[in-house]
Amino acid sequence: MTIQWFPGHMLETENLLIKEISSVDAVLEILDARLPFSSANPFVDKLCKNKFRLKVLNKTDLADPEETILWLEYFQKNRIPAVSICGIQPTHVFHALNDCVKKTSRNKARKLKIMVLGIPNTGKSTILNTLSGKKIAKTGNTPAITRHPQRTGLPNNIDIYDTPGILSPIIQPKEKAYLLAVSGAISDTAFDYREIALFAAAMLIRRYSHLLMDRYSFMNTVPDDPTLLIEKIGAARGCLKKGGVIDYQKASETLIRELRAGKIGKISFETPKDYENETP
Ligand SMILES: Nc1nc2c(ncn2[C@@H]2O[C@H](COP(=O)(O)OP(=O)(O)OP(=O)(O)O)[C@@H](O)[C@H]2O)c(=O)[nH]1
Ligand SMILES: [Mg+2]
Structure with a gap:
């Protein structure tokens, strides 16, 4: 069976992101630590070609710790900035944010704009809530909870944008779609x-x-x-x-x-x- 799930708001979000990306300084790409390769969206690669992007392996509390270490080594070997976190732990989340800020070239006279991107259900809105210390974004354990981008101001002149999760309209190979379905990134109406x-x-x-x-x-x-x-x-x-x-x-x-x-x-x-x- 081919798994296909591309609700209308995802296309809308992609079009909006294409317009907005030029005004952003850096991107936090939220991946699922249990499947850091398959939870990456090729659209995000294209979108962020000239931006600093930190890959954030979230939900490490659910992943095999030995594999998470291997994944971080893998990204390091390939010269891709990456950290692993648990999205509900403030120390972890601020570590990821600070790492991103440190590595982003910044004009201190204006706000630093950071966009949070990723496939559905990886914990983007949870991370926003942890950073702001308040429940400002709706979260939930089903995909496509967030339907519209949301911007929040943080201390140190930082603005952070939560965005709706986006997936490829066609997920190939089949095994990748299966892994995403197992993780909870795809609506259970689609498989x-x-x-x-x-x-x-x-x-x-x-x-x-x-x-x-x-x-x-x-x-x-x-x-x-x-x-x-x-x-x-x-x-x-x-x-x-x-x-x-x-x-x-x-x-x-x-x-x-x-x-x-x-x-x-x-x-x-x-x-x-x-x-x-x-x-x-
Ligand atoms: N165990 C665990 N659960 C997490 C973690 N981060 C987020 N979650 C849970 O994962 C689910 C999805 O979180 P959300 O923040 O809504 O995910 P999202 O990426 O914003 O999802 P969409 O808005 O649908 O794209 C929720 O049930 C969260 O409580 C984490 O680090 N560990
Ligand atoms: Mg969300």
């Missing part, structure tokens, strides 16, 4: 939970079988077959239809919900080793 859960289960079996054993301790061993893993989780969580048949849809949703919430553990969905021959 089939059963297909996404199968993909996630295969990844978990391959990379994090020890965490599966801890979380789903009712299993004696982790099955090699992702379908069987979902069935076992479904049976144990009571996802059953009439006659005791496994409700595969409910079981799939359960796995994805637990994975996204970090209940299975700190998990990264991709590793820099997957992308050794690609340009970030």
Whole structure:
């Protein structure tokens, strides 16, 4: 199945960003630390060609810490400025902002304008709220919460713009779309939970079988077959239809919900080793 999701406000936002980018001094590109490669939008690369841009790997509290270190090394090796943060921790968020300010050439006579960009649900508005110390932007654990850009003044003559999350109209390859769906960046109206859960289960079996054993301790061993893993989780969580048949849809949703919430553990969905021959 091809995953496609491009609500009208995303095209509107892209057109607005093309107009506004020239008035901005620097960009904070908010990525999901669990998938720092796939959560980057090629549109942002084109838009920010001549701007200072700091890649901010957010939600590090959910990501595998060893992989996050590898990702930071990967970006450093490729001479791409990057930091990792947890968006609700003020010290982390101010560290990212200060790093961005330090590396941006600035005319101190006027305000420094910083734009926050990224795909949906990576924590852009949360970061704005943390920086301002108030809940000025609506946040939520579904994609496309922010529908319009919002500007806020910060101390030290800094203006910061929160923007709606934007995704490519066509996401390729298919695996990238699957990773984005697993992370929560794509509306669940655009994909089939059963297909996404199968993909996630295969990844978990391959990379994090020890965490599966801890979380789903009712299993004696982790099955090699992702379908069987979902069935076992479904049976144990009571996802059953009439006659005791496994409700595969409910079981799939359960796995994805637990994975996204970090209940299975700190998990990264991709590793820099997957992308050794690609340009970030
Ligand atoms: N665990 C964890 N959750 C976070 C972090 N940052 C943000 N979130 C959560 O992620 C979800 C999305 O956050 P938002 O700030 O609304 O994301 P956004 O990028 O503004 O999303 P759009 O407006 O849809 O583009 C919310 O449930 C936040 O509470 C973080 O560092 N760790
Ligand atoms: Mg938002």
